[in-house]
Amino acid sequence: MSVKAESVNTSKSKASSSYTKKDFTSDQNIRWCPGCGDYSILAQMQRVMPEICEEMDIPKENIVFVSGIGCSSRFPYYMNNYGFHTIHGRAPTIATGLRVSRPDLQVWIVTGDGDGLSIGGNHLMHCLRRNIDVKILLFNNRIYGLTKGQYSPTSEMGKKTKSSPFGTIEKPINPLSIAIASKASFIARAVDTDATNLRDILLKTARHRGSAFVEILQNCNVFNDKAFSSFTDKTVKEDRLIYLKDKEPITFGKNQEKALAMVTGESGLKEVGIVNTNEADVADILVHDESSPGTALAFLLAQLDEAEYPVPLGVFRNISKPLYGELLDEQITEVTNQKGKGEFFEHLRSGDIWTV
Amino acid sequence: MTQKGNRGSVSPDEKSGDENGIFEIDNVIIRFAGDSGDGIQITGAIFSHDSAVVGHDISTLPDFPAEIRAPAGTLAGVSSFQLNFSSYDVHTPGDRPDVLVALNPAALKVHLKDLKHSGTLILNHDAFDATGLKKAGYELDPRNDGSLTGYQVYDFPITNLTVAAVESSWLSKKQAELSKNMFTLGIISWLYDRSLDALVERIEQLFSKKKPELAEANKLALQAGFNFADTVEVFTGRYRVSKADLPPGDYKRITGNEATALGFLAASELSGRDLFYASYPITPASDILHELSKLRHFGVRTFQAEDEIAAMGMALGAAWGGALGLTGTSGPGVALKSEFIGLAVMTELPVVIASIQRGGPSTGLPTKTEQADLLQAMFGRNGECPVPIVAPSTPGECFEMAIEAFRIAIKYMTPVFFLSDGYLANGSEPWRIPDQDELPDYEHNVCSVPEDYAPYQRDAETLARRWVVPGMPGLEHRIGGLEKEDVTGNVSYDSENHERMVGIRQAKVAGIAKDIPDLVVHGPQKGDLLVLGWGSTRGACRHAIENAQAKGYSVAGAQLRYLNPFPKNLGQVLSNFKYVLVPELNLGQLRLLLRAEYLVDIIGLNKVQGQPLLTSEVEEKIYQILDQNYPRAAQA
Incomplete structure (x- = not known):
């Protein structure tokens, strides 16, 4: 703990088991557009927080929200926790400095596809590869909303927007692929409107020790409405979404009658394909494994082209790795054991000294 | 004032010294120069350390290429280290060296222009072959074409002497040559009457653990250089700089x-x-x-x-x-x-x-x-x-x-x-x-938080808000880059609030002036000229002022350590002098701020060569202003 000088008024502290949703609702008016997917994410977060606090025995003043710039980054203002609305793309840096110097805090980062993957791509990658113990929620709406409708790094190729009236000529980036390449220790995907599964993912994210990365597909009803409806609409979602379950075959469809399997493609090489569970050889059907130390399966699932394949939701990867902050603190302990606790005035007098 | 005329050049014209042939002098400026691979920085650092330990005041200037390994022997690869050691309080590494050690032709070419008239030049004879001269861009050998007239030149085969000296170690010739910096240091140590004990100890500290064979070779080379200088009988005398009169304490x-x-x-x-x-x-x-x-x-x-x-x-x-x-x-x-x-x-x-x-x-x-x-x-x-x-x-x-x-x-x-x-x-x-x-007392910013706490409440005196950190219960709040509402810290786009907050932030910083020391003026508190510097120009300014004062000029000096806000007496200080000179290593940035703040005309002395300001440059400017009745811009 590095906080020494403050006098903390503990009488205001509330038992971590007695919170309700209201305790996490700030007095600020919410400024998102009516119908925005962010409302749903906020509501789930406020609902799940009491459960997180109780289960992890953490008081709400120790839970912190850090954001960058963009619609999603207004999130901290609406949570009644400590919050920091920082600058564009840089939330992971503030969160890193805070978390590394304050191991007692639970730190959440709220970012978007522009904030996290365009201007802040560098920080996201390094935060994940270091396994800083922070929870990153990336609201992906595939558009710049706050600046009123330009394309984002996740907008599909050819998309017509205010800044691309003739269609974009650049390929989008896949957020989960970045997280996997950075070897994030927890990687998941959820949809804003799917309250139950979103709450479940938020809870799992809270439990994870290490860098957690969650892509939340979030609808911007003003500038990019129905961006995900081709697979999230009620009418199609049974055939278009996969809910990943650890150690279980990867199946989907109304009666889980379809599955992902390794099949022999036209080229003669193995590739992922969709099979009927009744007809396929069970050995070929992919079985999900969150805790696989390798990243091949997670990458394969993340790379599935949503035009041809169903879209996987849930936890892609969940492994245990040493935390950056813990390794740093271990070094501090180790060096202190070796050298003894540093004494400042002794240190001033170290080296070659002469007396005049 | 200490007499600073004798700067320790090895001049044969001087009187014969004490019974051991040792002359007492006040200070010496030595510049070691050679290729980046020649160990110049470590030589300089070792000798500086020894100079300080034997009781001199010192000031040093390392200068090295940006490239880690520039091509050997070229001008771009030259590295140097200048040391000023003195029996009095020195402010700078010195303008121009009394002694220049040039371990190759490129080092000579880069640094000769700085060596004092009749200064001592120690060269490595072995490096002045056709290749070395060509790499340095010399068409003619500078040792023979009259370029070195007026200097005391000592051209020793340092590489070969070093290789011979470390023969007993098991190093290859190439490795053995690396110790030539220590051989040179041996020569310098003899010349300035240093005992080798502390230097040997230092070499052991630096090399013994990692490279014991190198430590041995370096010690051999150091001793050999010392012995060589002692026996070669080309130096007409040795020099001793007495200890500096520094305030007592541990250094x-x-x-x-x-x-x-x-x-x-x-x-x-x-x-x-x-x-x-x-x-x-x-x-x-x-x-x-x-x-x-x-x-x-x-x-x-x-x-x-x-x-x-x-x-x-x-x-x-x-x-x-x-x-x-x-x-x-x-x-x-x-x-x-x-x-x-x-x-x-x-x-x-x-x-x-x-x-x-x-x-x-x-x-x-x-x-x-x-x-x-x-x-x-x-x-x-x-x-x-x-x-x-x-x-x-x-x-x-x-x-x-x-x-x-x-x-x-x-x-x-x-x-x-x-x-x-x-x-x-x-x-x-x-x-x-x-x-x-x-050490100063920090007034601990202990957060005693009132019942009506708001994130942007302020201390009445400092205008600072409280440092309430995450983890403090009941005080949860949000901060961010959007404009804050006064007191509450809530996001606010209100125009009058914005203007008020801009004003508060400005006033808070301006108010620090009450909490920092007044600017101290050295010399007359009123007079013809104030030399006002900031940062690392202090040494050159101070030295130049002392020289000008010794000549009877009405000059004072001050060094600004607080640049925003300025010390509260600065306006008054400026008005006490007829002229104000601001030397700085830029095109006049402090001058711009001072003119804007105090409407005082200021004379600049500006240099942007990547090198520190020299005493002589400041001194020259002082005389230019005071001798020629420099026109004030306002009047001109």
């Missing part, structure tokens, strides 16, 4: 960056808060990262960030959490950090940015010194965005001003610039180690 040799790191550690000690240092490697600031990284047992957390922006964000994040958030960089890094510095101003969090200036713009001259980032620190952000600036003026003073930077940051809840430069960072001087009671 160590310290570079500016070392003192900076120690000062920040002291801030942690004084505030009772852990130090968190995030930085991205950059010349000439990296040594601060290296120094602080060693201090894990003090609870110091250092973090090598992915870039300059991240380093600033991490420091600010740590500050938000209640630690001492610190980042260090140079001008290009400050440019990248500037958006975050604006956020620190807006959120009123204490964070310190150590900017170690180098030659700019852009990548500029990474290893050379300059003071051209003052206006960057002052104004380099969007919006009305005031940040206090402190600037040390000697390597040792980096310690004091680092402590001061955090004192201001914490007390006023503001980011603070600590503005040093490459010359201070790498230069060294004997530093008197302070006692505990000499």
Whole structure:
């Protein structure tokens, strides 16, 4: 703990088991557009927080929200926790400095596809590869909303927007692929409107020790409405979404009658394909494994082209790795054991000294 | 005044010295120069250390190429180290060396122009072959074409003598040649009447553990060089510089960056808060990262960030959490950090940015010194965005001003610039180690929080808001870069509120003037000319002023250590002099600020060569102003 000088008024502290949703609702008016997917994410977060606090025995003043710039980054203002609305793309840096110097805090980062993957791509990658113990929620709406409708790094190729009236000529980036390449220790995907599964993912994210990365597909009803409806609409979602379950075959469809399997493609090489569970050889059907130390399966699932394949939701990867902050603190302990606790005035007098 | 005429050149014209042929002199300026691979920096560092330990005041100037390994033997690859050691208080490494050691033709070509008239020149005969001369761009051998007329030239086969001297070690010839710097040091040690004991000990400390065979070879070479000088009978005398009259105390040799790191550690000690240092490697600031990284047992957390922006964000994040958030960089890094510095101003969090200036713009001259980032620190952000600036003026003073930077940051809840430069960072001087009671008291910003707490309530005197950190129950609130409503800190787009908040932020920084020492004027408090410097020009200014005062001129000097806000007596001080001269290593940045603030006409002395200011340059300007009744611009 590095906080020494403050006098903390503990009488205001509330038992971590007695919170309700209201305790996490700030007095600020919410400024998102009516119908925005962010409302749903906020509501789930406020609902799940009491459960997180109780289960992890953490008081709400120790839970912190850090954001960058963009619609999603207004999130901290609406949570009644400590919050920091920082600058564009840089939330992971503030969160890193805070978390590394304050191991007692639970730190959440709220970012978007522009904030996290365009201007802040560098920080996201390094935060994940270091396994800083922070929870990153990336609201992906595939558009710049706050600046009123330009394309984002996740907008599909050819998309017509205010800044691309003739269609974009650049390929989008896949957020989960970045997280996997950075070897994030927890990687998941959820949809804003799917309250139950979103709450479940938020809870799992809270439990994870290490860098957690969650892509939340979030609808911007003003500038990019129905961006995900081709697979999230009620009418199609049974055939278009996969809910990943650890150690279980990867199946989907109304009666889980379809599955992902390794099949022999036209080229003669193995590739992922969709099979009927009744007809396929069970050995070929992919079985999900969150805790696989390798990243091949997670990458394969993340790379599935949503035009041809169903879209996987849930936890892609969940492994245990040493935390950056813990390794740093271990070094501090180790060096202190070796050298003894540093004494400042002794240190001033170290080296070659002469007396005049 | 100490007589400073005799600068220790080995002149045969001088009288014959004491019974041992040793002359007493006041000070000597030696410059070692050679190829970057010749071990020049370590030679300089070892001899400087020895000079300080035997009781001289010293000042040093290392100068090396930006390239790690520039082509051997070329002008680009020349590295040098200048040492001024003296029996009196020295302010600078000296303008021009009395002694130049040139281990190859390129070193001679680069540095000969600086050697004093009739100065001593020690050359490595073996390096002056056809290849060496060609690489240095000499068409004719400068030793034979009259270029060296007027100097005391000693042309020794240093490489061959070194190889012969270390024959008993098991090194290859190529490895053996590496010890020629130590052979040279042996010659210099004899010339200036040094015992080899301490030097030998130093060599052992530096090499014994890692490369025992090199330690042995270096010791052999050092002794051989000493013996050679003793027996060769070409030097007409030896010189002894008496001990300097420094204030009593325990001393160590310290570079500016070392003192900076120690000062920040002291801030942690004084505030009772852990130090968190995030930085991205950059010349000439990296040594601060290296120094602080060693201090894990003090609870110091250092973090090598992915870039300059991240380093600033991490420091600010740590500050938000209640630690001492610190980042260090140079001008290009400050440019990248500037958006975050604006956020620190807006959120009123204490964070310190150590900017170690180098030659700019852009990548500029990474290893050379300059003071051209003052206006960057002052104004380099969007919006009305005031940040206090402190600037040390000697390597040792980096310690004091680092402590001061955090004192201001914490007390006023503001980011603070600590503005040093490459010359201070790498230069060294004997530093008197302070006692505990000499360090300032930090007024602990203990957060006693009232019932009606609001994030942007302010202390009536300092206008600082409270440092309430995450984890304090019942005080949860949100901060950010959007304009704050006065008192509540809620987001506000109200136009009058914005103007009020801009005013408060400005007034808070301006109010620091009440809390910093008055500017101290050395010399007459009223008179013809005030030489007003800042940062590392102090030595050259001070020395020039002393020389001019000795000649009877009405000159005073002062060095500004607080650049934003200025000391509250500065306006009065300026009005006490007929002329004000501001020497700086830029095109007139402090001058611009002073003119704007005080409407006083100011004369500039400006230099942007990547090299420190010289005493002679300041002195010349002083005489130019005072002898010619310099026209004041207002009257001209």
